[in-house]
Amino acid sequence: MRKFRSTGFFVAAILAAGTTTLLCFDDALSLVPCQSANSMSAAAPAGMTASPLDLLHRSSSWLTPVPGGVQALRGKVVLVNFWTYSCINSLRALPYLRAWSDRYGDKGLVVVGIHTPEFDFEKDAAKVRLASAQLDVRYPNLQDNHYALWREFGNEGWPGFYFIDAKGRIRGYRLGEGNYADAEQLIRKLLAETGHDPSDVPISPIKGTGIEAEAAWSDLRSPEAYVGFKKAVKFASPGGLVKNVETTYTTPRDLSLNQWALAGRWTVGPEFAALGGAGGAITFRFHARDLHLVLGGAADRRPVRFRVTIDGAPPGANHGSDVDESGWGELQEDRLYQLVRQPDQVVDRTVRVEFHQGGVRAYVFTFG
Template sequence: MTAPARLPVEGPLPALDGATAWLNSAPLTPAGLRGTVAVVQFCTFSCINWLRTVPYVRAWAEKYRDDGVTVIGVHSPEFPFEHDEQEVRSALEGMGIRYPVAIDDDFAIWRAFDNAYWPALYFVDVEGRVRHHHFGEEDYERSERVIQHLLRESGVGDVDEGLVSVTPDGVHLAADWADLRTPETYTGYARATGFAGPGGLRLDRRSVYVAAERLRRNDWALVGDWTVRARATTLDEPGGRIVHRFHGRDLNLVLAPGAEGPVRFRVRIDGGLPDDARGLDVDEQGEGSVVRPRLYQLVRQRQPIADRTVEITFADAGVEAYVFTFG
């Protein structure tokens, strides 16, 4: 796949001056970026869709840096804990992200771009014009060809026309799209779907939930003493469970620890130990701990992929559950 012979002009690079902070760089501006090819990506650190793009964008930043390409991350937070600059800094450092990142806590840059997606890529030429964009994952070859096209257009000679060699693993591994049949599932009532527990969700009040008699594919339920709020669901007493019937290779859950510190959990799949279907954040006994707010990979099935029921039991109170994602 190659970039088109000509790329349309989509408009000028919007202002970047709404950032509340910058990581890895002094504040950048459209005027200061003139003369360089820029790649701007919107992200939020617990988003699985963005996490799966990280190896590619990081590799582009390294490969084309000496050719005059500036990769810029714009961190626009989805969840409350993603407003914590230290958590953002720690998460990005852990992924080896060394290119400039604008902290967009107030969504000022998001609005300036009229953006609506995590992740979203915008490709900017040396004259400060947006020439291409891509929303979501994948399309990596075309995106890199666009970078090469803009470099050649700017007069850079001997642009390496090869593609970066990337071997993603862990949470960065691309989804098994052909066998993925469960959509992301929010536990906060503002976006919750698929709840199948008796009596439904009780909003903004502490309630005791009992086990559902039966879960169909893509159903989920709570067991124990929980408070369901708009953005997240919080466990009020130790021993609570979340159960989900899903179809996909991976099951992830965005979690945050309680005010009292780390929260221990245990994972069971179809009632037994996860064994070789355990995710990165689960040990041989199906146990793990929520230490920091982030995405936790709880299940990674081997082929063949089948409908499975995962049950996560929390030994400590205070955990906040945000969204299930799948791969």
């Protein structure tokens, strides 16, 4: 079973009556045609259970419960969203999920989030609850640490969307970002079938802001880049990446597009690289409007100051939401940090992140 973050672009189309072709991504920047689905019964992925609501009913890991209990989902239109809170693709879907929950909640729609973590820190229920509150995720949400629901739903990536009608049947499945207008039309269709006419609900544009803003797809030439050795590619520090041993790294003078390097004493494990002392840095050559880095804090939980430079200078107007114009930021929670947003012309840039305390964990660069 594949597990991957969708980079957006439209990984798959809404599947419902009259659907034509489904596309899915084999990697970050290439399309692979998959089997087409032309009937409502083909809307679910292969291996999906015929009784999705029974799976939710059996789950005991609710972070935010369903009002009235899981049994209250019977007779409702249910939108299930697989997500994880450090994933930029999941975050950019949240404005739509919140809007649909607000628009159609009194018409019989219930949005249910299934938080399935990619990294170990996302398995901590307290951290997920904090992140959900900060992200204004108000609809029911449960934790799927062992991928039980993920496997039984046949899900393959973040974000995954399952559209369940009032009879408990999956009528649509989509993997990845995009095609949100089609998704909303399917929601309205399923609600109308239940007798809850949604025609009096206006369809107004939904637009994410800040870190949730839609990616600048036409300017995106950098795929996500993992720092842990299990998935790391294009590592450029002299001597290469050393697994599980604290090693002193240096950054080469020049990096090619999508190469990255470490400086200072780091231990690179399968999932992340941990900084062994103050004065370490990580550098990446990228082409995208936005650059994000998933970071974990020190073991003593004290905030860690860091500084971002772009092409050797403070970011100024190109700073992300988690740093100021001088490039200063503070690592407080284990999460995704937006370090760069270029408001004007997008060109190749080199970002360097310097940390002023050891114990920092760096997981993955993502872009938008």
